[in-house]
Amino acid sequence: MSANEGLQVVWFKRDLRLEDHAPLAAAANGKPTLLLYVFEPELMNDPHYSERHWRFVTQSLLEMNGRLEPLNQRVYILKGSMLEVLDAIHAHNPISNLLSHEETGLRVTYERDKAISTWCRQHRVNWQEYQSNGVKRGRYSRDGWAHDWHRVMSQPLAEPEWAQLLPAEDQQRCLSDYVMESALLKAWSTxxxxxxxxxxxxxxxxxxxxxxxxxxxxxxxxxxxxxSRKHCSRLSPYLAWGNLSIRQVYQRLQAERGRSGWGRALSALNSRLHWHCHFIQKFESEDRIEFEPMNFGYHQFQDDHSLANEQAWATGNTGIPYLDACLRCLQNTGYLHFRGRAMIVSALCHLMQGRWQFAARQLAQWFLDFEPGIHYAQIQMQVGLTGINTLRIYNPVKQGLDHDPDAVFIKKWVPELSELPVPLVHTPWELGPIERACMDMNYPDPVIDIAQAHKAARALYWDRRQNPLVRQDINRVLYRHVETRTHLKTQHSNKGELR
Incomplete structure (x- = not known):
């Protein structure tokens, strides 16, 4: 069967939109097309994901179907192995073309994609993958990456010609074993x-x-x-799950250039759009950082870890008010401001002897905007496993005093301390035993001595940064992940200031 015959399948993954969608635009060619999203058990059971993610996905899909209904189209929402779903469709109506965006995902999705590629070759199906945002597959160095990114962002949006997107015949019969439970969809749509x-x-x-x-x-x-909850963009989950493309936001931003009083805000947002793809590109180039340090020199170090401290951190009961407020806010809302994210990682991995792998998986479940590429590249940078980035060890008390001086945020998320005055609410362990008894606080003592923990972490991580094997791998990391013009700016200074 040639690629000009048979059924086209557009496979949605982290691109849950109908605009600026290259696979959809390519499929709008007058040939029968099936739109497909599959809830895959391998992902639903993966420790990085939680119900909040699938709820967000469901809401996105149902809205898409509402918009597609007048066009006599819909996304089939299924549950099962993607391989089995393709088998079922192919047996009923042979597939000629599978169209999707490239996905820079976890190892589990990489292994799945390799199996899909094999299936397509065996069944003579043409699988066409399209570049996702500004992330380029197959790059071995960063030279020219920024130029390519701006070129992609400036291209016209990939808009489908809807009149040419021909619906496939009803596939419900052959897919009856894979239809997603209606009760679950209803629950998640709420x-x-x-x-x-x-x-x-x-x-x-x-x-x-x-x-x-x-x-x-x-x-x-x-x-x-x-x-941050009001004045930051709050676009991160929509970018992570593809309700918007980076290019859509970039071009909307460019339309606002020159707006009076907005210069610094627009510049900051532009930088973060660039960083979004920059960090995903790191993961695309070295997905092993899901499991091991980016810099090979750090592989030699094996640390003891504190399960008790990890549990205190995971439940937001470290006894450090601002840290606990940030953790509880994230657990309950799926959102935390930029600096707060860096601080909670630093607190666990630098000060509390927690494992970075533990932090990565737990935070992935909490972040509504969990994006594997950004997530692991940021974790490695913050913990100090790249050998090239400035080591920042955050003091949670100082962060609270700097950014929540009146403790409004603390008292919202740590109501046990709502009766404490400022500044004691930031350091309740400074209360004397009589005052503590009178207050009857149901709040734990801090699990660490922050000053001592910082001193130890600073010595440990700075010593490791100077290790010959760590330094030996710096040029490789720079070549792979940083453009040549910045190589001379290697950050060998800064011994880890207390922030």
């Missing part, structure tokens, strides 16, 4: 008011409200636990 709503409509509302008013002080709000 909005959890503590989390952002999935879907292009919600994404567009966040985008427009940012440029209407919210974003003018974006650059000032990045480090603030309360201000």
């Amino acid at each position: 909005r959890d008011p503590s989390h952002q709503l999935g879907g292009v409509g919600a994404a567009q509302h966040a985008l427009e409200s940012f440029f209407d008013e919210r974003g003018k002080i974006y650059h000032k709000a990045l480090s603030k636990p309360l201000l």
Whole structure:
């Protein structure tokens, strides 16, 4: 069977939108096309994911189907192995073309994609994968990457010609064994008011409200636990799950250039759009960092870890108020401001003897905007496993005093301390035993001595940074992940300041 015959299948993954969608645009060629999303047990049971992710995905898919209904199209929402689903479709209506975006995912999705590739070759199906945002597959160095990124971002949006997207015949019969449970879809379609709503409509509302008013002080709000909830873009889950493409946001941003009073905010957002793809490109180039340090020199170090401290951190009961407030906020809402994310990783891995792998998996479950490429590249950078980035060891008390001086955020998420005055609410262990008894606080003592823990972490990580094997691998890391023009700016200074 030639590629000009048979059924086309558009496979949605982390691209849950109908605009700027290259696979959809390519499929709009007058040939029968099946639109498909599969809830895969391998992913649903993976420790990186939780119900909040699948709820967001469901809301996105149902909204897409609402928009597709007048076009006599829909996304088939299935559950099962992608290989088995393809087998079922192919047996009923032979597939000629499978179209999808490239996915920079976890090892589990990489292994699945290799199996799909083998299946396509065996069944003579043409699998056409399209570049996702600014991430380029097959790169072995970063030279020219930024230029390519800007070129891709400036290209016209890939918009489907809907009149040419011909619906496939009803596939319900052959896919009856894989239909997603309606009760589960109904449950997940219901909005959890503590989390952002999935879907292009919600994404567009966040985008427009940012440029209407919210974003003018974006650059000032990045480090603030309360201000960030209103004045940061709040686009991260919509980008992570593909309700918006990076290019859509980039071009919307460019349209606002020159706007009075918005210069620094727009510059900060532009940088973060670039960083979004920059970090995913790292994971695309070296997906082994899901399991091991980026810099090979760090493989020699084996650390003891504290299960008790990991448990205290995971439950938001470390006895350090600002740290616990950030952890509880993230657990309950799926969102935490930029600096807060860095701080909670530093607190566990630098100060509390926690494993970076433990932090990575737990945080993935909590972050509504979990994106594997950004996630693991950021974790490695923050913990100090690259050998090239400045080591930042955060002091949670100082962060609270700097960014929540009146303890409004702390008292919201750690109500056990709501009666304590400022500044004691930041350091309740400074209360005397009589005062503590009178207050009857149901709040634990800190699991660490912050000053001692910082001193030990600073000595340990700086010593490791100077290790010959770590330094030996720096040039390889730079070549793979940093453009040549920045190689001379290797950061060998900074011994890990207390932030």
